[in-house]
Amino acid sequence: MSDPQTLCLALPVLGTSKINAKISLVPDAVIEVSHLKKTYGSLTAVEDISFDVHRGEIFGMVGPNGAGKTTTIECMEGMRKADGGAIRILGLDPATEERALRQRIGVQLQQSALHDRMKVWEAMDLFSDLYPKPVPWEPLLEQLGLAEKRDSYFSKLSGGQKQRLFIALALIGDPELVFLDELTTGLDPHARHAMWDLVRDVRARGKVVFLTTHFMEEAERLCDRVAIVDHGKVVALDTPAKLIASLGGSNRVVFSTDADVTALIRDCEGVRAVERIAERTIVGGDGDMLVVNVVTALVKAGVRFRDLRTEQPKLEDVFLALTGQEMRD
Secondary structure, eight states: OOOHHHHGGGSOOSSOOOOOOOOOSSTTEEEEEEEEEEEETTEEEEEEEEEEEETTOEEEEEOOTTSSHHHHHHHHTTSSOOSEEEEEETTBOTTTOHHHHHTTEEEEOSSOOOOTTOBHHHHHHHHHTTSSSOOOHHHHHHHTTOGGGTTSBGGGSOHHHHHHHHHHHHHTTOOSEEEEESTTTTOOHHHHHHHHHHHHHHHHTTOEEEEEOSOHHHHHHHOSEEEEEETTEEEEEEOHHHHHHTTOOOEEEEEEOSSOOHHHHHTSTTEEEEEEETTEEEEEEOSTTHHHHHHHHHHHTTOOOEEEEEEOOOHHHHHHHHHOSOOOO
8 A cells, every 4th residue: 555544544443343322412413522622732733612413414614724623523533532522423432432433434535545556446345345334336436437447547547536436435334424525625627516516426325424625615515514613613603605694795896997996985885895906996795786886986986997797705705704814834
């Protein structure tokens, strides 16, 4: 294996064990995280994170680099032990019942690897032998568009094909819960949209999907609910639509002018904020007449404008409003 340490995280623990499921404190909850805390010496990676994930959901977690996402997920998967709080995954404690948990979850990691000379069918056959009740892998390859690549070496697959292969490996044990970490990083737009369809199909199979991503559009389109994490805490958690509505503005008007019209536009009815960047003016506000009011003010003042368009708020706007816009390592 090119990277056995990485690859083994997606594998179950060999052998069988009796699953001692506990009664969930939250009805229909698959994941329950309560006041999770994790520190590394003087560094607090996770300060206080709580959320739950229900059956039938695609649940997303987003946040800047260093926000605590990776540590939270590793604690959920049993790879790290929390310093405080409680975690229940499918009724199990990942810190003490990891063996049983691994048989019931699937994991697609952001950075996974197989041996370059391993063929697709060989990988599927290998992983199939590691689960007590695997699903037939031939139909799985067919459903994921990899049937024609079954005899191809891993090194000959495209980025999108490798991602689909790792999804197949995550699903081969027929898991109840699937973790997908940065699923579409490095993919072109066409491959990214194809991956989104695959995620929806995974949910349609009755699986719960826990998704982490840096693409806000991905979270907005796929997720039933999204948790925004920053500085080791959940700063917002709701449906994408409700998170967007929390901004308070229904739309934006963007146009270009040679003159600074900030003062003129600020007095228009329905305008909440005006920002000028170079020749472009960005107007935020609400009301059905916002565009009409802005255009009328410009025309009355004799201001020539161009490239006018309207934009609806996006989840990215919520993310930036809550976490700031500074670069982070």
